[in-house]
Amino acid sequence: MPTTNLSYRAVFSLVLKRDLIIAMRHKDDIINPLLFFVIVVTLFPLGIGPEAQTLSRIAPGIIWVAALLATLLSLDRLFKSDHDDGSLEQMLLSPHPVFILVLAKIIAHWLITGLPLIFIAPLLAVLLHLNEQSYGALMLTLLLGTPVLSLLGAIGVALTVGIKKGGILLSLLVLPLYIPVLIFATSAIDTAALGLPYSGQLAIIAALFFGSLTLAPFAVGAALKVSTN
């Protein structure tokens, strides 16, 4: 009997397309984290007061912490529904390497949750009187940093997917891993505000990105095997 062996790229786009279709039909997944992000950021000027100097001082931290929490909020959906309806075990049983499938799912997750945050971030930065010189740094750190959040978060989700109420455990596992991204991203934005070069911090975030891009899918695959055991 003829079996067509799909190339890695074909399998990748197959899973990516499926996850995007599901997200498009289940719009909560896209809107909820975005709404959370916007609400958290807009609450700060209300709580702290509209003074431009204070706000612009803390703007990088607010935006990044909110992005971090919004990602954390959305992580659960990455493998949970697939685990609950049995499609996860079918993926693990497919002849294709698990890391390709996992990578496609993580990229889909970033496109659904990370990318919208990047688009709306400049608008919220205006609200927080972010220093004009910092916009470039904000966008670059978000562009390199939010995929890291999805990739590292996926390891945590994969480990906790079999547990009924893994939410708290997930934040305990994942948040410490997010701290380096937070530190270097906000530091890059602060440095940019002073008009100094911030390529060093950016390079570290880029290193985190490529490191997690290459290693996280394998860790996630191994963790999923343990979780479905």
Next chain:
Amino acid sequence: MPVNQTSSLVSPLISATNLTCIREERLLFDQLNIEINAGDIVQVEGPNGSGKTSLLRILAGLSQPFEGEVFFNNQLISQSREEFHQSLLYLGHLPGVKGEMSAVENLTFNLALHGTSDSSTDIEQILAEVNLTGFEDSLASHLSAGQHRRISLARLYKSTANIWILDEPFTAIDKQGVHALEQLFKAHIKQGGCVILTTHQDLLTFEPTQIKKITLDYINE
């Protein structure tokens, strides 16, 4: 390394040695040896909680046994993952159907994921085989449990895998559907495949002597 079983001439498709499974500190089965050849239909029997699903998951490589090993063509399944998965079709008691996708999309994805689709695959015809004509484009979330099960079972009609491991395939399926499935199993074992299944129903169209049985009982320590 390959384990040479006793003087059987044909090597078994799938075999397991000394399987022991412990769940929640309860011993489900102990030192179980299984040998399944091409053309076998195997029914795993036992009361609820006796470890039927655990056994099937271990045979499919989804769970690790406490002790023992599973072989496919005399090779450890962990060492021949790709070939094993290409010859394996496992359907658990969860149908693996996404509610947000239509019947056609679900089946297309499932077939492509397991590498059994090509351009000539007529998805609608396969869906017609499982009586889902007219529901092709309905979102699965609008369909019933039995129809979900039918979407996942539709894969059997296009399967190139030898080994079918089916956990309660008849759940939520009507009488005619069960009959059609049994015919499908017959055709499959005639072509040199094997079927391993759990069910509480009797397989009506098979001769009782045709069916190999593995009976699991509670073992009280």
